[in-house]
Amino acid sequence: HLENVGFIGLGNMGSHMARNLVMAGYKVTVHDINENSMKKFADDGIPTKQSPLEISETSDVVITMLPSSSHVLDVYNGSNGLLRGGGPLRPWLYIDSSTVDPQTSRNISTTISRCHLKEKRGYAEKPMILDAPVSGGVPAAEAGKLTFMVGGLEETYIAAKPLLLSMGKKTIYCGGAGNGSAAKICNNMAMAISMLGVSEAFALGQNLGIKASTLTDIFNCSSARCWSSDTYNPVPGVMEGVPSSRNYNGGFTSKLMAKDLDLAMASATGVGFKCPMGSEALETYRKLCEDGSELKDFSCAFRHCYAGKDE
Ligand code: NAD
Numbered sequence: 001h002l003e004n005v006g007f008i009g010l011g012n013m014g015s016h017m018a019r020n021l022v023m024a025g026y027k028v029t030v031h032d033i034n035e036n037s038m039k040k041f042a043d044d045g046i047p048t049k050q051s052p053l054e055i056s057e058t059s060d061v062v063i064t065m066l067p068s069s070s071h072v073l074d075v076y077n078g079s080n081g082l083l084r085g086g087g088p089l090r091p092w093l094y095i096d097s098s099t100v101d102p103q104t105s106r107n108i109s110t111t112i113s114r115c116h117l118k119e120k121r122g123y124a125e126k127p128m129i130l131d132a133p134v135s136g137g138v139p140a141a142e143a144g145k146l147t148f149m150v151g152g153l154e155e156t157y158i159a160a161k162p163l164l165l166s167m168g169k170k171t172i173y174c175g176g177a178g179n180g181s182a183a184k185i186c187n188n189m190a191m192a193i194s195m196l197g198v199s200e201a202f203a204l205g206q207n208l209g210i211k212a213s214t215l216t217d218i219f220n221c222s223s224a225r226c227w228s229s230d231t232y233n234p235v236p237g238v239m240e241g242v243p244s245s246r247n248y249n250g251g252f253t254s255k256l257m258a259k260d261l262d263l264a265m266a267s268a269t270g271v272g273f274k275c276p277m278g279s280e281a282l283e284t285y286r287k288l289c290e291d292g293s294e295l296k297d298f299s300c301a302f303r304h305c306y307a308g309k310d311e
Pocket of ligand 1: 034134256
């Protein structure tokens with residue numbers, strides 16, 4: 001039932017995810033608007049298609065891994081989009097792993113629920129959809145160790161789990177449509193705030209005469225310990241193999257972080273909730289992007305905000 005997988009969006013993340021599906025034995029067909037990205041797959045004998053609509057014609061399940069909401073809406077509803085066949089749909093399952101706002105996920109889910117299947121396939125009487133954004137970044141995508149946060153019907157989640165686990169190490173069911181996206185943007189808002197908090201504390205420590213490496217040792221066995229202190233330290237020279245040790249290159253760009261904070265703030269406004277620290281973090285990341293660090297890893301906030309300008 002899940003044999004033929006269409007994959008759309010072969011960027012930093014999606015290219016690795018699609019290749020892991022191929023390695024797991026799925027029959028994968030791919031599409032990207034970027035011809036160069038598609039050529040790499042074609043050269044390896046993996047079938048490519050020129051539009052989402054063509055992908056949908058040969059797939060049982062379609063996975064999208066696109067930059068943001070507008071791209072996802074385009075791929076679903078655009079003139080050659082997944083849902084523009086003009087009749088019943090062939091894929092019975094749609095999985096969007098892009099980081100988008102929960103409302104976009106819910107809108108697409110509502111659209112899908114109005115569609116019909118071409119034939120009765122697998123577990124579903126009607127086409128199903130999951131929002132399944134990921135955490136883990138490019139190295140985890142490559143190693144097949146992503147974590148999926150999944151929103152949608154629980155039975156659909158259970159049916160999709162083996163497929164997700166061929167690209168990741170963990171799946172977490174978050175509830176109905178849009179809840180995976182909600183979980184993802186909350187996670188990233190907390191990550192941004194903790195990165196800025198840790199960076200500020202390291203900078204204060206340095207100004208008070210404590211070395212960042214000493215303070216890191218203390219944080220990591222004390223109550224300030226967090227991912228930004230023990231796994232992704234923002235101070236150059238404290239940890240090896242993280243973006244701060246290579247001039248903040250590679251990793252998760254400040255531009256994507258600003259996008260995710262934007263989604264979180266827009267979602268908060270949508271439900272009349274205020275996030276003062278989230279909006280402060282958004283301002284910081286917007287400023288950082290304007291100042292030319294948009295393609296640097298988001299941990300460059302340490303150098304940029306607290307230890308002088310980024311180069
Ligand atoms: P990316 O920009 O590297 O890749 C996106 C791909 O989508 C590109 O190849 C682009 O050509 C393609 N694309 C854009 N519009 C298209 C369209 N209309 N039709 C077909 N293809 C189209 O982005 P990425 O880093 O792979 O991230 C993808 C998503 O995953 C984003 O939402 C991002 O926030 C999220 N994410 C990224 C990371 C990370 O570390 N990079 C980690 C977790 C989540």
